[in-house]
Amino acid sequence: MxxxxxxxxxxxxxxxxxxxxxxxxxxxxxxxxxxxxxxxxxxxxxxxxxxxxxxxxxxxxxxxxxxxxxxxxxxxxxNTFPTEVNLSVNGNPLIPGKEFVVTPGSGPLKGSFETISITADDMLSDDRFLKKVREAFAKLVVVQPYDKSDYAKEEQDRLNMIEMFLKYHDDNPILGSIFLSEEPLKWNGSQQQYKRASVEVFADSIDTPINEVELTINPEFIESxxxxxxxxxxxxxxxxxxxxxxxxxxxxxxxxxxxxxxxxxxxxxxxxxxxxxxxxxxxxxxxxxxxxxxxxxxxxxxxxxxxxxxxxxxxxxxxxxxxxxxxxxxxxxxxxxxxxxxxxxxxxxxxxxxxxxxxxxxxxxxxxxxxxxxxxxxxxxxxxxxxxxxxxxxxxxxxxxxxxxxxxxxxxxxxxxxxxxxxx
Ligand SMILES: [Zn+2]
Known part of the structure; x- marks a missing residue:
């Protein structure tokens, strides 16, 4: 029983x-x-x-x-972002995570900045790209949205290379970059911190053209x-x-x-x-x-x-x-x-x-x-x-x-x- x-x-x-x-x-x-x-x-x-x-x-x-x-x-x-990250475009603050994300390997940057706009076609022409980079000295570069699948394989490779240059190259003369995206934003993690600051912005959330940008990014890199x-x-x-x-x-x-x-x-x-x-x-x-x-x-x-x-x-x-x-x-x-x-x-x-x-x-x-x-x-x-x-x-x-x-x-x-x- x-x-x-x-x-x-x-x-x-x-x-x-x-x-x-x-x-x-x-x-x-x-x-x-x-x-x-x-x-x-x-x-x-x-x-x-x-x-x-x-x-x-x-x-x-x-x-x-x-x-x-x-x-x-x-x-x-x-690379961590333990304190507030802020981005205002033309005086309007954007919502972190939804309207903008910081590139995971971004370096620090704080202040108000002028911008210079650059398109995929600019990036594909040596002359136009160099001219833009010279004009962009001490400014933020705003990369206009584009669809990579519209481009041929070699062009895609070149676009990828320039994106890397803008985000991660220590010796480029710009302060940082803003990538506009027509897709909802995703995030990621980075095991490195680069010198340049970089953010991604959901294009629908801003008015163009971008005249002025206010940015605060205060990353803290933890080695171990x-x-x-x-x-x-x-x-x-x-x-x-x-x-x-x-x-x-x-x-x-x-x-x-x-x-x-x-x-x-x-x-x-x-x-x-x-x-x-x-x-x-x-x-x-x-x-x-x-x-x-x-x-x-x-x-x-x-x-x-x-x-x-x-x-x-x-x-x-x-x-x-x-x-x-x-x-x-x-x-x-x-x-x-x-x-x-x-x-x-x-x-x-x-x-x-x-x-x-x-x-x-x-x-x-x-x-x-x-x-x-x-x-x-x-x-x-x-x-x-x-x-x-x-x-x-x-x-x-x-x-x-x-x-x-x-x-x-x-x-x-x-x-x-x-x-x-x-x-x-
Ligand atoms: Zn998983």
């Missing part, structure tokens, strides 16, 4: 966790992408607050640290910023092989007062990883599992690279790894990177999806070095990188927010992953 009651209790706990997955995942994304977490980057301790949150969840689920510490620390160089991966271990029935679940938790942080929340990229994948840790801590997995929350992904897969170079587990024991990055939509199903490389596992995943009538589509893709699985894959460690398809398009911008993330297929996606892992 007691065994029966125990079983019944366990069953209800198990199904409860299944049913509560979406609310849990939502709360994780809401927390990690809230203002308090500062965009999980390299200003105001954003990365550390996020790592601490993940560590506490690992502890709560009974995951064990490896080698006595959940953290694996590493260092990276980063200490950040961390967060890693937890969960024992399974078989301890000789490991299943690795990974997701990067970092994002771009803040540009002055503008926060890049990174709800889909990648609070959502972190939520998938934590949801799986939560589930398997109640339902003993077939193999031991290692959960890895990587830092520094957005800057070039730096956390996972550091881990592969300094592994804290025996990499040969990894039976299968799964990387979750962009897990918050799913209106058009999921894309499985490495699907054609590990065809048997892909077919199994696809079958499970049809049998259980879960996602609208499980789409196959070949190898791609586009997220944290990359260095694992390069070592021949089998595994998938999965991302959701369809839904919102916000990506690397201030619009990638919890409030607009649909979580369309999260529950079914989660169910498919637990079934798949159970059958590995």
């Amino acid at each position: 007691r065994v029966l009651i125990l079983c019944a209790t366990l069953l209800s706990v198990t199904s409860e966790i299944g049913a509560q997955t979406l609310p849990y995942a939502r709360s994780v994304v809401e927390t990690l992408s809230s203002d308090e977490f500062k965009g999980r980057g390299y200003v105001h301790d954003g990365d550390k607050l996020a790592a601490d949150f993940i560590k506490k969840e690992f502890e709560r689920f009974g995951l064990q640290p490896i080698g006595g510490d959940y953290y694996q620390e590493f260092e990276l160089p980063i 910023y200490k950040t961390q991966n967060v890693i937890g271990y969960l024992e399974g029935d078989n301890t000789d092989s490991l299943i690795v679940i990974m997701a990067h938790y970092d994002h771009f942080g803040m540009m002055g007062n503008a926060i890049f929340p990174g709800a889909n990229d990648n609070a959502s994948g972190t939520a998938m990883m934590l949801s799986l840790a939560r589930y398997f801590s109640e339902n003993k997995p077939p193999y031991s599992m290692v959960f890895m929350a990587f830092g520094g992904e957005e800057l070039g897969l730096l956390g996972s690279k550091y881990f592969i170079q300094n592994p804290t587990i025996d990499l040969k024991k990894i039976k299968f790894m799964m990387n979750f990055d962009l897990a918050g939509t799913g209106d058009e199903g999921i894309q499985v990177v490495n699907g054609s490389v590990y065809r048997n596992e892909f077919d199994r995943l696809s079958e499970l999806n049809s049998e259980n009538d879960l996602l609208p589509q499980v789409k196959i893709r070949g190898a791609a070095c586009n997220s944290d699985h990359c260095f694992f894959s390069e070592m021949g460690i089998p595994g998938f990188y999965i991302y959701t398809l369809g839904g919102i398009r916000a990506y690397h911008d201030v619009y990638d927010r919890y409030e607009t993330l649909p979580f369309t297929e999260f529950e079914d996606y989660f169910k498919l992953m637990t079934e798949f892992i159970d059958q590995l």
